[in-house]
Amino acid sequence: MNFGGFFLKEPGRFPAEPMGVPWGEEVVDLAMSGSCFTFTGLSPRQAAYVRQRYGDFLGAPSDGDTPAVPTQLFRAAAEDFRSFAQRGWTYTLDRDYGPNRVRIAGLDLMALLDWSPHLSAALWSATETTPGFNLVFDNVFRMVSAYALLARGGVLLHSAGVSDGTWAWIGFGHSGAGKSTFSGLALDAGQRVLSDDLNALCREDGLWLAQRVPFAGELGPTHGDDRSYPLAGICRLAKGPAHQLAPLARPEALAALIGSAPYVNQDPYRVLDLMTSLEALVRALDCHDLTFRKDAGFWPLLAAAARPQRLSPAPSLEANHD
Amino acid sequence: MIEAATLLKPSSAIRYRIIDGEAIVVQQTDARVLNLNVLGSRILTALDGQTSVGDLVARLADDYEVDPEVFAADVRRYLGELEAAHVIEPVTTPAGGGAHGL
Numbered sequence: 001m002n003f004g005g006f007f008l009k010e011p012g013r014f015p016a017e018p019m020g021v022p023w024g025e026e027v028v029d030l031a032m033s034g035s036c037f038t039f040t041g042l043s044p045r046q047a048a049y050v051r052q053r054y055g056d057f058l059g060a061p062s063d064g065d066t067p068a069v070p071t072q073l074f075r076a077a078a079e080d081f082r083s084f085a086q087r088g089w090t091y092t093l094d095r096d097y098g099p100n101r102v103r104i105a106g107l108d109l110m111a112l113l114d115w116s117p118h119l120s121a122a123l124w125s126a127t128e129t130t131p132g133f134n135l136v137f138d139n140v141f142r143m144v145s146a147y148a149l150l151a152r153g154g155v156l157l158h159s160a161g162v163s164d165g166t167w168a169w170i171g172f173g174h175s176g177a178g179k180s181t182f183s184g185l186a187l188d189a190g191q192r193v194l195s196d197d198l199n200a201l202c203r204e205d206g207l208w209l210a211q212r213v214p215f216a217g218e219l220g221p222t223h224g225d226d227r228s229y230p231l232a233g234i235c236r237l238a239k240g241p242a243h244q245l246a247p248l249a250r251p252e253a254l255a256a257l258i259g260s261a262p263y264v265n266q267d268p269y270r271v272l273d274l275m276t277s278l279e280a281l282v283r284a285l286d287c288h289d290l291t292f293r294k295d296a297g298f299w300p301l302l303a304a305a306a307r308p309q310r311l312s313p314a315p316s317l318e319a320n321h322d
Numbered sequence: 323m324i325e326a327a328t329l330l331k332p333s334s335a336i337r338y339r340i341i342d343g344e345a346i347v348v349q350q351t352d353a354r355v356l357n358l359n360v361l362g363s364r365i366l367t368a369l370d371g372q373t374s375v376g377d378l379v380a381r382l383a384d385d386y387e388v389d390p391e392v393f394a395a396d397v398r399r400y401l402g403e404l405e406a407a408h409v410i411e412p413v414t415t416p417a418g419g420g421a422h423g424l
Contacts, residue, residue: 251344255355258348266353268337275339275346282341 003096018122020074031059033200041073076124154202161194162186168210168229189296232306240291253287326376329413
């Protein structure tokens with residue numbers, strides 16, 4: 001099926017440019033993992049949702065030093081979208097990748113990411129009511145976040161991020177590997193959880209940091225901790241009968257991490273940059289296979305395995321990001 | 323059928339990177355990721371669309387102490403697996419004929 005055909009009645013009418021009728025005049029600035037995301041054209045109802053949902057991340061407009069990622073919101077007509085039964089159906093955004101653009105179609109939404117010359121986005125929504133708009137906004141914001149991080153040499157990773165208040169560990173793995181269980185057990189042991197679903201990994205002054213993002217899984221969002229924690233290690237998670245920590249070879253770690261970097265890992269124009277960033281990550285940090293049972297006894301193993309990062313210059317990215 | 327004269331190249335639908343001698347291959351269509359071992363990585367990087375399978379086998383065989391015929395058969399079988407996994411693809415000529423079976 002051609003791009004958009006599943007969601008749109010007339011995919012050929014997908015907007016070619018970021019133009020249209022705004023929902024309103026509201027503006028919301030969100031600050032996250034080193035970027036300022038500015039959303040314009042929201043209706044009061046939409047803005048209220050974004051401010052409530054992302055309250056911990058409300059920020060000021062970019063001061064010029066912080067990369068700015070503007071997103072314009074426009075109205076779309078509800079009749080432009082197909083309606084269908086959603087029971088038993090896994091929602092996946094339809095994406096069309098290009099060298100300077102990514103087109104996105106989904107439930108009651110169309111979106112356009114554009115890199116000419118800097119990363120910006122346009123979102124056409126057919127709804128401003130909940131829960132429809134929540135889904136529209138959250139899905140597009142996740143994707144924009146992933147691209148903004150990649151442009152800065154970082155990555156948005158499907159993972160559990162936990163911290164002892166000084167260092168952070170990232171546990172990743174396929175669905176069901178135990179990210180939420182790992183996070184919950186760390187929480188029970190008095191540790192902090194950044195997110196049990198998605199975490200931002202980025203480099204600052206050559207050091208890899210983990211930072212909380214407002215996207216959580218079963219545990220729900222954590223609040224209030226806006227610090228970045230230097231990474232002490234990366235673990236591929238698996239549940240098992242006993243706690244065990246074993247070295248994970250870099251090639252295998254890199255392959256597994258690519259599979260855990262949503263959205264950008266399917267973008268043929270930017271996946272090489274993803275691989276570059278993740279290669280730098282696995283060269284800087286020790287990678288492990290962590291098998292754990294349902295108690296926090298794995299924590300001493302992680303603490304004992306923590307090593308200083310191997311610092312190296314930031315690799316240069318190839319794609320036109322910003 | 324992959325034969326000695328067959329010309330192959332990395333599929334346009336993959337992106338790959340070598341780390342510690344091993345190739346990490348990403349399939350663009352579904353973000354599937356494959357690891358190729360050191361020999362597999364050498365084979366992938368040698369497939370430039372101009373080197374025939376026969377030449378490739380001859381070049382690699384010098385580095386491995388195995389029976390040349392067994393080695394050639396193993397490499398061809400492996401190439402067949404890579405092609406089936408859409409990691410590599412045959413070079414097609416402008417006239418529309420493939421290089422397969424030459």
